[in-house]
Amino acid sequence: MQQTELDRLVAAISTSNKYRQIAPDLVRRLGAQELSKGRKFKDAVKAAKNKLHQIAAVYHEGAFAYERWLAQLQQAPDRAALQASCAAIMAHHASTRERLPILDLFYTTLFAGLPPIHSILDLACGLNPLAAPWMGLAGNVRYYAYDIYQDQMAFLNRTLPLLGLQGRARVCDLLQCRPTETADVALLLKTIPCLEQVDKEAGRRLLDGVNAPVVLVSFPVQSLGGREKGMMEHYERHFYELVAGRPWQIDRFVFNTELVYRLRR
Numbered sequence: 001m002q003q004t005e006l007d008r009l010v011a012a013i014s015t016s017n018k019y020r021q022i023a024p025d026l027v028r029r030l031g032a033q034e035l036s037k038g039r040k041f042k043d044a045v046k047a048a049k050n051k052l053h054q055i056a057a058v059y060h061e062g063a064f065a066y067e068r069w070l071a072q073l074q075q076a077p078d079r080a081a082l083q084a085s086c087a088a089i090m091a092h093h094a095s096t097r098e099r100l101p102i103l104d105l106f107y108t109t110l111f112a113g114l115p116p117i118h119s120i121l122d123l124a125c126g127l128n129p130l131a132a133p134w135m136g137l138a139g140n141v142r143y144y145a146y147d148i149y150q151d152q153m154a155f156l157n158r159t160l161p162l163l164g165l166q167g168r169a170r171v172c173d174l175l176q177c178r179p180t181e182t183a184d185v186a187l188l189l190k191t192i193p194c195l196e197q198v199d200k201e202a203g204r205r206l207l208d209g210v211n212a213p214v215v216l217v218s219f220p221v222q223s224l225g226g227r228e229k230g231m232m233e234h235y236e237r238h239f240y241e242l243v244a245g246r247p248w249q250i251d252r253f254v255f256n257t258e259l260v261y262r263l264r265r
C-alpha cells in the first residue's frame with residue numbers, strides 16, 4: 001500500500017523521542033489538520049509537533065522515571081510514605097504540581113455532601129490518579145483514567161492497585177474516543193482548555209457526553225508562567241457559555257490556582 005503524506009507525517013512524529021508515546025490517533029488528527037491548511041510537509045510536521053507540545057508535553061517536567069516511581073510506591077512502608085511518594089511523583093506534571101499546595105482542601109471540599117463515591121472517571125488525567133489518597137475514598141472504588149500517553153497509562157495501570165483502587169487507565173484521544181464507563185463522579189480537571197486548542201466544540205461535547213451524575217470541571221487561573229490577569233474571568237464566561245441551556249445544578253469553588261465548577265444532573 002502506498003504511504004500517504006499523512007502516514008509519513010505520523011511516522012515522523014511517532015518516532016521522535018519526545019512524542020513517540022502519544023496516541024497515534026491524535027498525531028494523525030493533528031497532522032491531517034495541518035496538512036489540510038496547505039502547509040508544506042516539513043511545516044505541517046513542525047506545526048503538529050508545536051500543538052502536541054502545547055497540549056501535552058509542556059506539562060511534563062524532567063524525566064518520567066516510571067520504574068523508579070513504581071518501586072517507591074511498592075516499597076512505601078505506610079500510608080504517610082505512600083502519600084509522600086505520590087506527592088513527589090505528581091510534582092513532575094505541571095498540572096498536578098500546582099495543585100499540591102491545595103490538595104488537602106481540594107477533594108474534601110469538592111466531594112463534601114456527595115453520595116458515597118464508588119467510581120470515578122478522570123478524563124485527561126495526567127498524574128492526577130496519584131491524588132487518590134487525598135480523596136477520602138472508601139474501599140472498592142473503580143477508577144477509570146484516560147490520557148494520551150501510552151507509557152503513562154501503563155504506569156497508572158500498575159499504580160492503581162498500589163493505591164487500593166480497581167479500574168484501569170486507558171490511552172484515548174478524547175477528541176475521538178468516548179469513555180464508555182458510567183461513574184459516580186467525573187473529573188474534567190483543566191481538561192477543556194487543552195482539548196479546545198484542537199477542537200473548539202470539544203468541551204461542550206465532552207460535558208454533554210460524559211456518563212456521570214456529578215462532574216467537576218476546572219480551569220487554571222494562572223498560566224504555566226505565572227498569574228495572568230483576566231484568566232479567571234475569561235474561563236468563567238466561557239464555562240457559562242458551555243452550560244447555557246443545560247438544566248444542571250452548578251456550584252462554584254475558587255482555589256488559589258484553580259477555578260472549579262461542580263455540576264449535578
Ligand SMILES: C[S@@+](CC[C@H](N)C(=O)[O-])C[C@H]1O[C@@H](n2cnc3c(N)ncnc32)[C@H](O)[C@@H]1O
Pocket residue numbers: 026055056059095096123124125126127128146147148149172173174175188189190191194195
Ligand atoms: C492541563 S493537563 C491536566 C491534567 C490533569 N487533569 C490535572 O488536572 O492534573 C492536560 C492533560 O490533558 C492531556 N491531553 C491533551 N490532549 C488530550 C486529548 N486529546 N485526549 C486526552 N488527553 C489529552 C495531556 O496529556 C495532559 O495530561
